[in-house]
Amino acid sequence: GENVEQHPSTLSVQEGDSAVIKCTYSDSASNYFPWYKQELGKGPQLIIDIRSNVGEKKDQRIAVTLNKTAKHFSLHITETQPEDSAVYFCAASGGQGAQKLVFGQGTRLTINP
Amino acid sequence: DSGVTQTPKHLITATGQRVTLRCSPRSGDLSVYWYQQSLDQGLQFLIQYYNGEERAKGNILERFSAQQFPDLHSELNLSSLELGDSALYFCASSVGVRGRASSTYNEQFFGPGTRLTVL
16 A cells, blocks of 8 residues: 655754655555645644646745655745744555545654744 | 534543544535544544445554444544544545546545543
């Protein structure tokens, strides 16, 4: 089955700097890759996603890139703000027609003022 | 607010007991997914229902079961509870088009979760 690896597990950046989180997946049939932000005491919140027919997608300060050949995708946050501090999860789905999400282990992002 | 609701928010019970967690999907969503989040296992898929029918199963224990009702709300039943079942349980919903192998309707929106503590 699908396996998703996420790095780093923790990331600390200065406010205003950029943050990058990387994920790799194992199932070449996966075709949907969402990113979720989870704040303390809350459920995961979908912040951006990308499908396998697209290489890059951007939404304001957030962007995601996908390299199907290498089977990896990344989340880029620019001009980081204190409210970006949270745990971020990548996920993959679509392999064998499955809709379930297989999650990475999460990255705890801390933005230092 | 994702539009997915879950009750209760917190649940404290003893080993050997049985509990029921409830989820109401976003308006118009036909698919409901259950996930377990624990410190050691991360976010793990348990089970999916689409329009009342079981669609996919993950590593769900035999002590756990779920169903989706005609009004599309779903319940996750956990029985013979063990200490290791303590975790956050999330419900997610998506539009979920039947028979579509493509990911066109894969966006899943999560509820606030139920924190289960087994003592």
